[in-house]
Amino acid sequence: MTDTGAKVPNRGNPTGSGGQAGSAGSPGTASTSPRATGESPGGTRLVTDMGKTQISEAVVAKVAGYAAREIPGVHSMGAGMARRMGQLRSLVPGGVDASRQGVSVEVGEREAAIDLDLVTYYGQNIVDVSEAVRRNVFDRVQTMTGLQVVEVNINVDDVYVEGEGNGQNGGEDQSQPRVQ
Amino acid sequence: MSTDQALATAVREATLAVPGVAWLASTAAVEVATYFAGGKVVGVRLAGDTVEVHVVLDRLPVPPVASRVDQAVRQVLAAAGDPRPVRVVVEDVADVALQAQPAGGS
Numbered sequence: 001m002t003d004t005g006a007k008v009p010n011r012g013n014p015t016g017s018g019g020q021a022g023s024a025g026s027p028g029t030a031s032t033s034p035r036a037t038g039e040s041p042g043g044t045r046l047v048t049d050m051g052k053t054q055i056s057e058a059v060v061a062k063v064a065g066y067a068a069r070e071i072p073g074v075h076s077m078g079a080g081m082a083r084r085m086g087q088l089r090s091l092v093p094g095g096v097d098a099s100r101q102g103v104s105v106e107v108g109e110r111e112a113a114i115d116l117d118l119v120t121y122y123g124q125n126i127v128d129v130s131e132a133v134r135r136n137v138f139d140r141v142q143t144m145t146g147l148q149v150v151e152v153n154i155n156v157d158d159v160y161v162e163g164e165g166n167g168q169n170g171g172e173d174q175s176q177p178r179v180q
Numbered sequence: 181m182s183t184d185q186a187l188a189t190a191v192r193e194a195t196l197a198v199p200g201v202a203w204l205a206s207t208a209a210v211e212v213a214t215y216f217a218g219g220k221v222v223g224v225r226l227a228g229d230t231v232e233v234h235v236v237l238d239r240l241p242v243p244p245v246a247s248r249v250d251q252a253v254r255q256v257l258a259a260a261g262d263p264r265p266v267r268v269v270v271e272d273v274a275d276v277a278l279q280a281q282p283a284g285g286s
Contacts (some may be wrong), residue, residue, distance in 0.1 A: 090239055135184070
């Protein structure tokens, strides 16, 4: 348990780039030949001789939002006040789509960058969870949209503690009398 | 679907197949698990430089079982082309093991 903390910083880099290293290196070179054919990986099939496929930010944000929520360690998404407001807003008909809560994206012709705001559960290894989130978001966005994901930045905004409302220690004092 | 899911599940299956392993568990304050879309495998941690397997045994003595778990997991990793070392953590020993004769190995 104690060496997890030491291991983890090393780990962040190799996976962040390592998981997708093969393809992540290529878009730089791919973009020098704008009208690439379908052979190169990631995003190149969106721009063809016969026209362009454009994918809106809303689509990428939605896919990324759902992909992040697929990981069981993710409690909710969004940062602070926005998260609380978002829960309200999603109840209003015609309000903002809740699935985009905590997701901001930048989408180019063939590449996308994604920023996520997460809330994880207390008692979980945050690095493990965010690593799983990052990988899943990479996978889902790349396979569903064909866009090359350049980076997935994760901001862990809060940790959800069960029974937090009762106090820091889970309120065990209140729930059960100490003496019978 | 994902490779992590496949590998973690394979490690779990291989570990459970070792006689003397009762189940995989994470009893520490920080959960040991491999997370993937739609679920997690508790007791297997693939995220570090070392692959960790956390087990509860129902047979004593511990060392032979632990080394067999180590071997089994190593085999799975080798088949998947994963060169990482393995760490077997014995989280607990089930009560059954203590009731049985240590040498008998129920």
